[in-house]
Amino acid sequence: LPLWSTSGVDERHGGFHEALGFDGSPLMKPKRMRTQARQVYAFAVAKERGWTGPADRLIAHGIDFMTGKGRTARGGWVRTLNIDGSVADPTEDAYDHSCVLLALAHAHISGHADALRLGEETFAFLDAHLEDSRMTGFLETSDGEGERRSNPHMHLLEAFLAWHQATGERAYLRRAAQIIDLFRSHFFDPESWTLGEHFDDGWKPVAGEKGSWTEPGHHFEWASLLTDFAGRSGQTELTAFARKLYASAVANGLNRATGLSYGAVSRQGLPLDRVSRSWPQAEAVKAAIALDGTGGPDLKPEIEARVGRLFRWHIDPAPLGLWIDRIDERGRSLATDVPASIFYHLVCALTQYLDGTAGEGG
Known part of the structure; x- marks a missing residue:
């Protein structure tokens, strides 16, 4: 936690670094939405379990980056951002949305003021654009392309x-x-x-x-x-x-x-x-x-x-x-x-x- 709450944070461009080298320095890789969400979640869980580090600041830092750079016009979330926060892949992916929902749930538990609203908006997007029309689970992406996988459903269950x-x-x-x-x-x-x-x-x-x-x-x-x-x-x-x-x-x-x-x-x-x-x-x-x-x-x-x-x-x-x-x-x-x-x-x-x-x- 001390390392990832400092070296793992991108104080210049926002959000969190995708990876660190073995010397603890950040690697300049595109930022996946799932990774941003998982870092928010991890710091929120750490706070719930008694961590005394700056969890609230880190949760807000992550959510500010995600909402400021990673929303789609329909209220969903993009798949990948470039290091500077510009959109690298705008695909609305069920797996990423599950990670965002998980992070927002624990951010809400931790007292983040906007987490509940953001969660409700994400659920509305999930129902409107990612739910299978036959109501047999969720699509991989909002365009409905590709095979179906159990794994996004597992993470949605978790969320x-x-x-x-x-x-x-x-x-x-x-x-x-x-x-x-x-x-x-x-x-x-x-x-x-x-x-x-x-x-x-x-x-x-x-x-x-x-x-x-x-x-x-x-x-x-x-x-x-x-x-x-x-x-x-x-x-x-x-x-x-x-x-x-x-x-x-x-x-x-x-x-x-x-x-x-x-x-x-x-x-x-x-x-x-x-x-x-x-x-x-x-x-x-x-x-x-x-x-x-x-x-x-x-x-x-x-x-x-x-x-x-x-x-x-x-x-x-x-x-x-x-x-x-x-x-x-x-x-x-x-x-x-x-x-x-x-x-x-x-x-x-x-x-x-x-x-x-x-x-x-x-």
């Missing part, structure tokens, strides 16, 4: 749950329930206990390798979100789905040499992307924390082991405040920079871990 947390309004749970229905009917494969990523317009898996592509990191993320929704809605049977996703990711999605999650495996458990990134390891910690105490086995030893691996491979080898994002199957670093988009995964996983261990002593 809807955050808005329920922020406001207590059940309307956001109803939005979340629509994503849960898609999960049950299309995303989850009951035979392999896996979750598909790439679909056609009718929510059938696309042909070839992409149709078999599953990501252990997303299994972990869905497990956490399903457990959260089960607790908020009372649909406790969803915990069983969360356990199955977690179990299949652990059984088939880990590099046995390092203990780290692969990037992707097939539905049959064959590695498709052998690189281990930092964010799936953080999401594995969050999933184990979410599932621990829900009636299954004691996962506390596994939580400790996963935190240990995250530090051994991704955090400890890097300079203080940074991390090694990409590691090959033999445990060697592939990282050339430190992407800011990973910051929120690490902040959330480690604050949840610290919350869980507070009071245990030692």
